[in-house]
Amino acid sequence: MRDWDGGKGNRDESLRRLREALSQSKSDLSRSWKIYRRSLLAMLGLFMVISVSLVAIFAEDIAVEHPYRNLQDTEDKWSIDYEPRRADPFSEECDWHEQKITTNPNSPLFSEIVVAESDDKVGDDNRYYRDTLSVIQFIKLEDSLGYDLNLSLLSIDPSNSSLLVLSPELYGNTSLYAGVWVTYEFDNEEMHHWWMPDGYDVCIFGTNDQGHDLFSKVVYGSRVSLKIGITVATLTVIIGTIVGSISGYFGGRVDEVIMRICDIFFAIPGLILAMAFVAAMNQITSLTIPLWLGILFPIFVLAAFSNTYLNSTVPDDDQISEQAMSLIMRYRGVLLALVGFIFFVGWMPGASWPDFFGISESRSWRAFAALGILTFLGAIILADRRFFLNTSFEGGLGRIKDSFDWTNPWRYLTFRTLAVFVSLALLFSFSGSEGEEIVLIKDFDRLWKVQAALIFTGWPGYARLIRGQVLYVKEMTFVEAARSVGARPGRIMFRHILPNAWAPLLVAFTLDIGGTILSASGLSFLGLGADAYTAEWGLMISESRRYFLLSPHLMLYPGLAIAVTVLGFNLLGDGIRDVVDPKNRR
Amino acid sequence: MKLHEFVVRRLLLLIPVMIGVAIFTFAIAHIIPGDPAAIQCGDKCGVIVDFTEDGEPISAYEANRIRLKMDDSVTVQFWRYITDLAEGDWGESLLYHRPVVDVVKDAAPITLEMSFLALFIAYPLGIILGIISAVRQDRMFDHVSRFFAIAFVSLPIFWFAMMLQLFLATGTEHGGICDPIFGTEGGCFPIYGRHDPSYTYPVDGYAWYYPAGGTGFHLVDSWFVTDEKLATLPSEWGSNWLLFKDTLFHLALPCAALGIASAGSLLRYMRASLLEVLHEDYVRTARAKGLSEFRVVIVHACRNALIPIVTILGFSIGGAIGGAVLTETVFAFNGMGRVAVTSIQYLDFVVIMGVTLITSVIFLLSNLIVDITYAIIDPRVRLE
Numbered sequence: 006m007r008d009w010d011g012g013k014g015n016r017d018e019s020l021r022r023l024r025e026a027l028s029q030s031k032s033d034l035s036r037s038w039k040i041y042r043r044s045l046l047a048m049l050g051l052f053m054v055i056s057v058s059l060v061a062i063f064a065e066d067i068a069v070e071h072p073y074r075n076l077q078d079t080e081d082k083w084s085i086d087y088e089p090r091r092a093d094p095f096s097e098e099c100d101w102h103e104q105k106i107t108t109n110p111n112s113p114l115f116s117e118i119v120v121a122e123s124d125d126k127v128g129d130d131n132r133y134y135r136d137t138l139s140v141i142q143f144i145k146l147e148d149s150l151g152y153d154l155n156l157s158l159l160s161i162d163p164s165n166s167s168l169l170v171l172s173p174e175l176y177g178n179t180s181l182y183a184g185v186w187v188t189y190e191f192d193n194e195e196m197h198h199w200w201m202p203d204g205y206d207v208c209i210f211g212t213n214d215q216g217h218d219l220f221s222k223v224v225y226g227s228r229v230s231l232k233i234g235i236t237v238a239t240l241t242v243i244i245g246t247i248v249g250s251i252s253g254y255f256g257g258r259v260d261e262v263i264m265r266i267c268d269i270f271f272a273i274p275g276l277i278l279a280m281a282f283v284a285a286m287n288q289i290t291s292l293t294i295p296l297w298l299g300i301l302f303p304i305f306v307l308a309a310f311s312n313t314y315l316n317s318t319v320p321d322d323d324q325i326s327e328q329a330m331s332l333i334m335r336y337r338g339v340l341l342a343l344v345g346f347i348f349f350v351g352w353m354p355g356a357s358w359p360d361f362f363g364i365s366e367s368r369s370w371r372a373f374a375a376l377g378i379l380t381f382l383g384a385i386i387l388a389d390r391r392f393f394l395n396t397s398f399e400g401g402l403g404r405i406k407d408s409f410d411w412t413n414p415w416r417y418l419t420f421r422t423l424a425v426f427v428s429l430a431l432l433f434s435f436s437g438s439e440g441e442e443i444v445l446i447k448d449f450d451r452l453w454k455v456q457a458a459l460i461f462t463g464w465p466g467y468a469r470l471i472r473g474q475v476l477y478v479k480e481m482t483f484v485e486a487a488r489s490v491g492a493r494p495g496r497i498m499f500r501h502i503l504p505n506a507w508a509p510l511l512v513a514f515t516l517d518i519g520g521t522i523l524s525a526s527g528l529s530f531l532g533l534g535a536d537a538y539t540a541e542w543g544l545m546i547s548e549s550r551r552y553f554l555l556s557p558h559l560m561l562y563p564g565l566a567i568a569v570t571v572l573g574f575n576l577l578g579d580g581i582r583d584v585v586d587p588k589n590r591r
Numbered sequence: 592m593k594l595h596e597f598v599v600r601r602l603l604l605l606i607p608v609m610i611g612v613a614i615f616t617f618a619i620a621h622i623i624p625g626d627p628a629a630i631q632c633g634d635k636c637g638v639i640v641d642f643t644e645d646g647e648p649i650s651a652y653e654a655n656r657i658r659l660k661m662d663d664s665v666t667v668q669f670w671r672y673i674t675d676l677a678e679g680d681w682g683e684s685l686l687y688h689r690p691v692v693d694v695v696k697d698a699a700p701i702t703l704e705m706s707f708l709a710l711f712i713a714y715p716l717g718i719i720l721g722i723i724s725a726v727r728q729d730r731m732f733d734h735v736s737r738f739f740a741i742a743f744v745s746l747p748i749f750w751f752a753m754m755l756q757l758f759l760a761t762g763t764e765h766g767g768i769c770d771p772i773f774g775t776e777g778g779c780f781p782i783y784g785r786h787d788p789s790y791t792y793p794v795d796g797y798a799w800y801y802p803a804g805g806t807g808f809h810l811v812d813s814w815f816v817t818d819e820k821l822a823t824l825p826s827e828w829g830s831n832w833l834l835f836k837d838t839l840f841h842l843a844l845p846c847a848a849l850g851i852a853s854a855g856s857l858l859r860y861m862r863a864s865l866l867e868v869l870h871e872d873y874v875r876t877a878r879a880k881g882l883s884e885f886r887v888v889i890v891h892a893c894r895n896a897l898i899p900i901v902t903i904l905g906f907s908i909g910g911a912i913g914g915a916v917l918t919e920t921v922f923a924f925n926g927m928g929r930v931a932v933t934s935i936q937y938l939d940f941v942v943i944m945g946v947t948l949i950t951s952v953i954f955l956l957s958n959l960i961v962d963i964t965y966a967i968i969d970p971r972v973r974l975e
Contacts, residue, residue, distance in 0.1 A: 046738060269611035272951040274913035277931050281619050281943055284935045288624040523747055527917055530749045531932050546750055554765050557757050564750030571745035579741065 037584045044583060050576020057570050061227040068221035072540060094211040094219075094558050101144055103188045106169070108176040115176070118162065119169045121191065138191035139166040145188040159187060166192075210562045213545075214552065215538065219559065223566050225540035230570060233452065233525045234518040237459045242514050244460065245467020250498055252468060253475030260472070267465035275462045276527060282458040283451075283533045292446035292453075452541075455525050455534050463517070470513055474506035481505075508585035512578050519574035526567050542567045597966050601959055608955065613676065616947045617669055620940035627940065628655035630685050676948075682941040686934060691945035694930060699949060700807030701785070701926035705918070706911035708810075708842055709850035713907070717854040718900065721861025726888055728866065736858060743855035748914050752848035752921040756782055759844060781841050783923040785809060809838045845922045849914050853907045860903055865896040901965050905958035912950050 041047055060067060104121065107114040123136040140161050146154040158175045162168035175185065210219035252263040270278070446453055478484065479502060487501050526543025528534040535541035537548075542563040549559030629636055629652060636652035643649060649657075656662060660671070675682070681691040724736045760782040761767035769779040781787060786809075805812035813834035821830065868874065869892055877891045878884075916928030923929075927946055934942035 046734070046741070265607055265611065268608045269615055271909075272608055272612050272955050273615070273947055274909055274916075274950055274954065276913040276916050277928075277947060277950060280916075280931065280935050281616075281623070281947065284938065284943075285619050285622040285624075287938075519745060523745075526747055527749060530747075530917065531920060532936065543747070543749075546747075546753070550753070553753070553757070554761060557766060560750065560753055564747060564754070567747045567750065568742070568745055571747075572742055575741050575745050 040584045041580050044580055046576050047580025047583065050573050050578075050580055053569055053573025054577050057227055057573060058231065060224055061231045064224050064228055068218075068224040070218040070221040072225055091214050091552065091556050091559075092212045093556060094209065100141075100190050100192075101188055102138060102191050103186060105184050105186055106171070107184050108171065109184070110176055117171050117176075119171065121167045121169055121189065137167045140169065141166070141190045141192055143187065143189045145186075147186045147188075149184050149186070154185065211556065211558050213549065213559055217538070219545075219562055222540045222545060223542070223562050226542045226545065226563065226566060227570065229452065229535070229539065229541050230522045230525065230567070233456055233459075234522040234574070237456050237463065237521045237525075238514050238517045240456075240460045241463035241467055241517065242510065244464040246471050246503070246510070248464065249468035249471030250475050250503065253472035254479065254494060254498055254502070256476075263468065264472070267468055270462065270465040276524065278462045279455075279458040279524065279528060280531065280533055282461055283454050283528065286449075286454045286457060289449050289454075292449045451534060451536050452539070455528050458528070459521055459524055463521070466517075467510070467513065470509060471506065474509060475502055478502045478505045511585065512582040515574055515578035515581055519571040519578070522567065522571055522574070594963075594966060598963055601962055605955055605959065609952070610673075612948060612951045613673060614669075616944040617672055619947075620944045621665065623938060623940050623943070625938040625940075627685055628652055628659055628661060630938065631655050631659075681945045681948075684934075684939055684942045686937050686939040686942065691941055694942060695927070695945055695949050697807070698925060698927045698930045698946075699953075701924050702912060702915045702919070702928060703953070704808045704810060705842060705845050705849060705924065705926065706908065706915055709846040709911055710853060710904070710907055712846055713850035713853035713857060714904075716850075717857025718861050718897070720854075721858040722865060722888065722893065724858060725862045725865040725869065726884075733862075737862070740855040740858040743851045746852070748848055748852065749917040749921055751851065752845065752918055755780075755844045755848055756921070780844050783921075785838065785841050785924060787837050787841075810835065810842070813838055845918045845924065848921070849911055849918050852914070853911065857900070857903065857907075861896065861900060864899050865892060868892045868896040871895075898965070898969050901961060901968065905954075905961040908957045909954045912954065 041051075065071065102121075102123065104119075106119050109115055121138040121140050123138055143156045143159060146156050146159060148154055154175075158172045160170050160172065162170055169187070169189075210223060212218055213222070248263060252260045475498075484497060484501050487497050492501075525534060526541070526546075529541045529543030530547045532547065535544045537544075545563040546560045549556070549563075552559055632638075632651040632655055636650060638651045639648040640651050640654050641649040660668070663671075679692065681695075683690050684694055687694055720736050720740075724733045727733050757766065758768050758778075759780045760778040762778045763769070767778040805815060814831050816831060816834060865888075869888075871892075874887060874892050877887045882891075912927070915926060916931060918924070919926045919928040920932060927950060930942060931946045931950075934940075934946065
C-alpha cells in the first residue's frame, strides 16, 4: 500500500522552489529591461521591430489592395491587373479609371446605360467581383483607334452617379468601331483610410507598371521578409546548436571533421553558394522523404529516448551488452566495407537505386541518399566506442517489463515522450497520400528554396559560435560536478552547458534575422528568389530597375522598408548584447 | 613554433579544405538540373553527325555525351575532374564557348580591383572614425557615428548602389544632386560601366587602348597605354592620367556601395577594441608619464587595438567578393559576380564550378596571408 501523503512534503517543497525560481527570473528580467531601456538606440530598434511586426500582422487591415492568394501557396502573388499604368506617389491620377464601353447596337453587351465598374478584383474566396464606382467627372473619351472624341457624347445620370448614359450619336454613328474607352475620375471613398489625410489614398506610394498599389505591396512584403528571416534564423540556430554542441562537447576527431566542413562552407562566399543551391533545387517541386525513412526516423528517436530512459532506471553493468558491443567493434571494418560498398554501388550506373531503397531514380535523390549514407559512415568512424555504448539495445524487453510502473502513469508524461509524440504527429500530419513517399513541404516554391538555401549556408556560423561557448563552459566546475555524479552527455549538454551558453546565441539570432532578410532580398534582386509579382521587397526593387529614371519611387520605398526592418533587428541585437554581455557595455 | 613552421602548417591545412570545396562544387554542379549535352547542341540535338562502326547513326546530342564523357560513372567523372583541375584544364564554358580559365582570367581582376579599392577606402575611414568614436565615448559624435555605422551595415547593397546612381550619376534635371564635373554626361559620377563609352572612339570594341595581356587591373594598365594608341584618341582624352582618372571615376560609386558596410562594421570593431585597450594598465602608465592624449591614443593604445582588426580583414574580403555579385549587377561590371549570376541563370555549370572554386581560393589565400600577418604582429598566436 502506497503512502500517498508521503509525497505532499515533496510537492510543497518543489512548489516553493518553483515560485522562488519564477520570482528570481522575474527580477532578472526587470533588471535586464532596466539596462536595455538606458540605450536610446536599442529602444529605437525595439520600436522599429515591433512596428514592422505589427504591420506584418495587420497587413490585411492596413493595405488597400490585396494580393491574389492561392491558399495552397506559401506566397502572396500580386496578379490583379488593376490598371497597367504607373502613377507617382500622391498623384491624383490614382482616382482615374479607364473603362471600355461597347457601342455596337448589335452586340449582346450593348446597353444605353452603362454601370461604371472597377476592374476585376479577387476576393478572399478566390472569386472575381467588381466594385461600382461613382463618377465625378470625365477626363477623356477615345474611340477604339485612340482618337479623342467629344466628352459631351457621354453624360452622368443625374440621379445615380455610377450610371453613364450614352448619347444616341455615340452608337448611332456607324463610322465608329465597336467600342469606346472612357476615362473618368471616380470617388475613391472606399479606399480612404481613417489614418490617412484626406485625398491620400491608394496612391500614397504610387503604383508600379502593372498598376499594383505600391503601398499595399510594401505592407504585404513585410510578411514575406519577416517570415523568411525568422524561419531561417530559427532553423539555422537549431541546426548550428546541435552540430556545434556535438563538436564542442566531444572534441577530438568529431570536432576536427565538423570544423573542416565548416571551413569549406566559410571558404565559399555565402551569396554565391546560396545562388548555386537555389539553382540546384530548381526542379524539386515538393519536398518528400521516402516512406522507409519516415518510418525509421521516429522509431530511432523513440529508441534513443527510451534507451536513455531505461539506462537511467536500470543499473548499467550488463555483460551481454558489453559482449555485443565488442562484437560490433571487432567487425567494424566489415561494417565499414559493407556501407562503403553500398555507397559506391549506388554511384555506378548499372545498379539501380529503386532496388535498394524504393526511391526514385533522380540525380538529386541519389545525392541526398549518398549524403545520408556518408553521414552514417562518418558517424560510425567517428563516434567510436561511445556511439555503441549509448545505443545498446540489449536486454531491452526484460527492462521494459521491469520499468513499466502502472501505478503512476504520470511519470511518463515527461518532455521527452511529449517530443517524440509531437514529432510523430507532425510527420504524419504532413504526410500526403503519395504512394511510397511522405510529403514534408507540398509546394516547394521558390521562397521555400531561398529559405532552404539560406539555412544550408547559414548553420556553420552558429556551429562555430556554439562550439566556442561550449568549450568555454565545459571547463567550469559545475559541469565537472554533473559528470562526476554520472550524468549522461545529453543531460549535461541540455541541462548544464546550453543554458549557460545561450546569451551570444540570442544576440546572433537577432542579428541574423536582419542578415537573412538582406540576403533573401539580394537573391530576389538577382532573380533567383521570389516568383514574379510576389510582394517581396528585393524583387520589387529588381522589377523597378527598368523605370529607374522615370519613377525612382518604385525602388525607394521597398528599399527603405528593407533598411528599416534590418536596422531595427540590428539595433535590437546590439541592445540585447549590451544586456547579456556586460563586457561590451561601456 | 617558428614562423615558417606556422606557415607550412597553415598551408597543409588548406589542402583538405580545397578538396572539400572541389567535392562540394562538383556535387552542386551535378545536382543542378539540365543536361549539358543538350544545352550545348540546343535545337540541333537530333541532327545526325556521325555513324558508329556498325553503321548506327549518332546524333549531335549523343556525340556531345561521348565528347563530354558523360556516360562514365560519377566517381570516374569526379576523379577526372580533380586531375583536370590539377592540370589546369577547368573545362569549357557552355555559354561563352571559351575555356573557363579564360573567362575567370578576364573577370577576376575586375572584381579584385573593385573589392580591394573598396576595402582600401573602407579601412582608413572605419578605423579613423572608430578611434574618434572611442575617444569621444558617449558624446554626441559617438552616438551619431554608431547609429550611422549600424545603419550602413543594414542597408541592402544593391539598393544603396542604385540610390548612389540616382543621386550622384543622373544630373540635376533627373533628380540627382550634382552635375557633371568634367566631360561626362549625367551626374558627377558615371552611371555604369568601367569606362566612358566615348573613350572607345574611334575603334569599336571595348578596352582596345589597354595593352593586350596587361594585368587586367585598369588602374594599373591605364599607365601603360602606348603613345600611338593615345594619339588616335580625341585630343582631350589623350593622356594616361585622364584614362586613369576615368577608371577611377567609374570605380567610385561601386566602391562606395561595396565599402560602406565594411566601414560601418569596422568602426564598431575598432571602437570596441580601442575601448578595451584604453582600460589597460600601460595606457594608464603612459598617461601618468604625462604624455599628450593624442600620443597615448595613437601610439600606445592604437597599436594594440589594431591587432584584432587584422583578422577581420580576411572576412571582409570574403564579404566584399560576395557583395560584388550585387554591385556588379547594378553597375554592369563583367566581373566574377556577374559571371556567377549569368552562369547560374543559364545553368552553365562548368563556369559555376570554376567561379566558386576561384572565389574560394582567393578567399582562402587572403585569409592565409592575414593569418601569417597576424602571427608576425602577435607572436603569441604561434604558440598554441
